[in-house]
Amino acid sequence: MTPIPHETKHASRTAGIPALLKTALFNALIALVLFSLMVGIRTEAGSDGQLTYWTRFGELASLVAAVFGGSIVIELLRQWIGPSGAEKLVPPAVQNGMSFVGRYVAPVLLGFTLLMPVIFYDQRYILDLGILVLTYVMLGWGLNVVVGLAGLLDLGYVAFYAVGAYSYALLATNFGWSFWVCLPLAGILAAFWGVLLGFPVLRLRGDYLAIVTLAFGEIIRLVIINWQDLTGGPNGVSGIPRPSFFGIPLDNSDDGLAAKLGIEYSPTHRIVFLFYVILALALLTNWVTIRLRRLPIGRAWEALREDEVACRALGINTTTTKLTAFATGAMFGGFAGAFFATRQGFISPESFTFQESALVLAIVVLGGMGSQLGVALAALAMIGGFELFRSLETYRMLVFGIAMVLIMIWRPRGLIGHRAPTVYLTKAQAISSDLVKEGHG
């Protein structure tokens, strides 16, 4: 945590070296007080329940020194780049180049993804990682309908993911229903829960909505933990059947796909199959979202995001608009959940914590809220970044939190800002949506 120096009103651009040192010293002093007890002293409960402590002044000193150095670097960078608020003019040549690249990123990425199982056929780790990334791409696209298009901040998205996962897990283990039957059911059930959540929160907006969805997510998780007869409680559900290729199992048996095709069996077949299943599901999500955006309902979502009061004044039924957004987003979450269950073969409430919701939300926000490509890239960056930090398990979430704060400060609209409504007046208007507070007109 590097305290960022004052957002001084008097020009920090021209601040000299003494002022710079003063700021850095001030920040270091603050850091010293903040970390003195939390870092300088380490407590631990001994075996007899007695608390002991030892000092860590070395770590404390290096942390304070890091803050001191960091403040100087940040301040210098700030003077070099200029005020962060100012709009920078991008030269047209660069802009054209960017849009040229932008046009081809999506097809290239899609092509690469389609070929991934072929290229990395022998590298199971990469395929597994690809499946994970695609799951989050799908979740991100699903949540994008609610947050990015309709502008409803949903902090409990993981609840629908959980509903989908448990729907499939319980239907499959108790009744032996196949994945392909359960998949739509999981989606419908999740959508049903989405509507159920949607009804009470229709009148709420912004922050209240966020907290209620968060509470809803926690309620679902707590019920899953405590309703042991149905869900197995904290132990979860295990032995969830693997998906079949439309009835043909992907195993080593005589009925298996490999035997039918007359090729040698390999466990990789299933991984590749799973890869294409989640890719298809994710692309379905994307396609449906893109199509919906062109329908009146999609337009209504965007209108709702831009200005709820104006929306109502224009005769848009905000109730159904919000409900459909919730239901659609939840349905995709349910699909992803069912896929998650069949891929893991085991699910427990551990997988559906608030952190998961925050991660998906961070993907959507980082991706620029509303941009399909942005969300996909953000999921890739996020999950890929998580994998890179895998060895630093404990620091991972810390870095994630810091990144979230920094991104909000640096680019609140996401890395690939794309919040422009699909329809807009071609003539320049005096008032842009940026000048108007969300939902408040």
Add this chain to the structure above:
Amino acid sequence: MDYFTQQLINGLVLGSIYGLIAIGYTMVYGIVGMINFAHGDVFMIGGFISLITFLILVSFGLTAIPLILIVVLLVSMAITALYGWTIERIAYRPLRHSFRLAPMLSAIGMSFVLVNFSQVAQGARVKPIPPLITGGYTLHESADGFVIQLSNIQIMVVLTTIVLLAIFTWLVSRTRLGRDMRACEQDQTMAALLGVDVDRTISMTFVIGAALAAVAGLMYLLYYGLVDFFMGFVAGIKAFTAAVLGGIGSLPGAMLGGLAIGLIETFWSAYFSVEYKDVAAFSILIVVLIFMPTGLLGRPEVEKV
């Protein structure tokens, strides 16, 4: 009846702690208009700092409990207040004029930072302390042997809460700072035009909120005898529920809501099921927002175009 009275006492004590945290939410929401999502974790930090200060004092050979408590309280309030100040400076101030969801997301990030910072710095294990304040009074003993206990620590929690509330009410209603805060709550631009330092006032709001959360952290530590890095999340949501229930933006409302949530939770655990006590608290949040969006003492939000 005896059982009921005992639960009533327990609920009021728990409610006092929630109320202290809820004040931080309600003040920030009133002035800045954002949910300080990291506030529950500031409460957790307060608990940790209390614990560490306590350990150091004891290892220096201090034995006088009242002295220890006062020093721990002051140190914890001071350092936690600085945490509140820093969080506002880093995560919220740059976003004050950004779009509506930005500070909320930044706050969620900050919450992750605090939780995981504590975990990295102090380890994931629960930290227990021996009971500091023991003893109590037996109020009533029924024929079948059920005893209504009022322990000293419970008395202390409630008394501290009342004293702090009195100081705080005086601060808001009688001092220059309180006047500035109320002015900023009504109209920041106008307040700035009339010579109120808005930045400073908002900073002070966070500082006071964090200091009260630190007190709540210390009370929690004394009452339950333990802290862990994850305790801020659930406590934070419940305190926020309390603030909403009481009418967000209203200070007496926050306290009232805190007591209500404490009582509901305690009675639910006592008469229904312990497992579902959090579900009960969260359900109440949803129900309140549906039927009483302004809470018990809140003012209706005016829809501006």
